[in-house]
Amino acid sequence: MITVEICTPSRQSAEAAKTGGAQRVELCCNLEVGGLTPSAEDIEYCVRTLGLRTHVLVRPRPGDFCYSEAEVAEIERTVMQCKALGAHAVVVGFLTADGRVDVALTRRIAQLAAPMEVTFHRAFDEARQAPLEALQAIVDSGCTRLLTSGQAPTAPEGAAVIRRLVEYSEHLTLSPNHFHILAGAGITPANVRQLIEATGVDEVHGSCKTTLADGTLQTDAAQVHQLIANTLSL
Numbered sequence: 001m002i003t004v005e006i007c008t009p010s011r012q013s014a015e016a017a018k019t020g021g022a023q024r025v026e027l028c029c030n031l032e033v034g035g036l037t038p039s040a041e042d043i044e045y046c047v048r049t050l051g052l053r054t055h056v057l058v059r060p061r062p063g064d065f066c067y068s069e070a071e072v073a074e075i076e077r078t079v080m081q082c083k084a085l086g087a088h089a090v091v092v093g094f095l096t097a098d099g100r101v102d103v104a105l106t107r108r109i110a111q112l113a114a115p116m117e118v119t120f121h122r123a124f125d126e127a128r129q130a131p132l133e134a135l136q137a138i139v140d141s142g143c144t145r146l147l148t149s150g151q152a153p154t155a156p157e158g159a160a161v162i163r164r165l166v167e168y169s170e171h172l173t174l175s176p177n178h179f180h181i182l183a184g185a186g187i188t189p190a191n192v193r194q195l196i197e198a199t200g201v202d203e204v205h206g207s208c209k210t211t212l213a214d215g216t217l218q219t220d221a222a223q224v225h226q227l228i229a230n231t232l233s234l
Helices: 011-019 040-049 069-085 103-113 122-126 131-140 159-169 192-199 221-229
Strands: 003-008 024-027 053-057 089-092 117-120 145-148 180-184 203-206 209-211 217-219
Touching: 003 011, 003 180, 003 217, 003 221, 011 024, 011 040, 011 217, 011 221, 024 040, 040 053, 040 069, 069 089, 069 103, 089 103, 103 117, 103 131, 122 131, 122 145, 131 159, 145 159, 159 180, 159 192, 180 192, 192 203, 203 221, 217 221
Parallel strands: 003 024, 003 203, 024 053, 053 089, 089 117, 117 145, 145 180, 180 203
Antiparallel strands: 209 217
């Protein structure tokens, strides 16, 4: 069975995702800059009012993924807040100054986040590191999932690399959890089946977004419904 995760940049988007049939969201804000940490109020609303499986993006600022100690302290506070609010997972990504997966910091945050799951996000796609080497570093850090476009602008363009990541992850021995490759970026109702068949992923991530009159990006319930429907027979 394919798990569909919807990227939702507001509580209104989370409501639309639920209306469309989503059971899991990646909650963030400011999607126009790639997504930042959402408010505590929005996290609580998604978890307790909407009853969604809520994965929270923890990213304190736009830009690169190499953080100062002050920023790391803020990330740690946010992770603890997510845990207190009942979030199911946090979504993070850390690179060193030379562009490699920051294993030490990722492990530090993963240990703090437990028992929540930890997804390493598309900072992976900007890593100056061979894909399988970077994946192993992420696994060694204690994460349970990688969100990736296969180091390409979109997941369909990176399908070959995503396939390699899936095949590698299937041979990992992890107890008690299976490591998931979550394909994301450029996934639509029109291409989701072909992507899943080409890569072998069991999880996909889509924004299903529409642009409102004021320029705000918001999740569209009809697109969510169609995206999910197009995965049901796989």
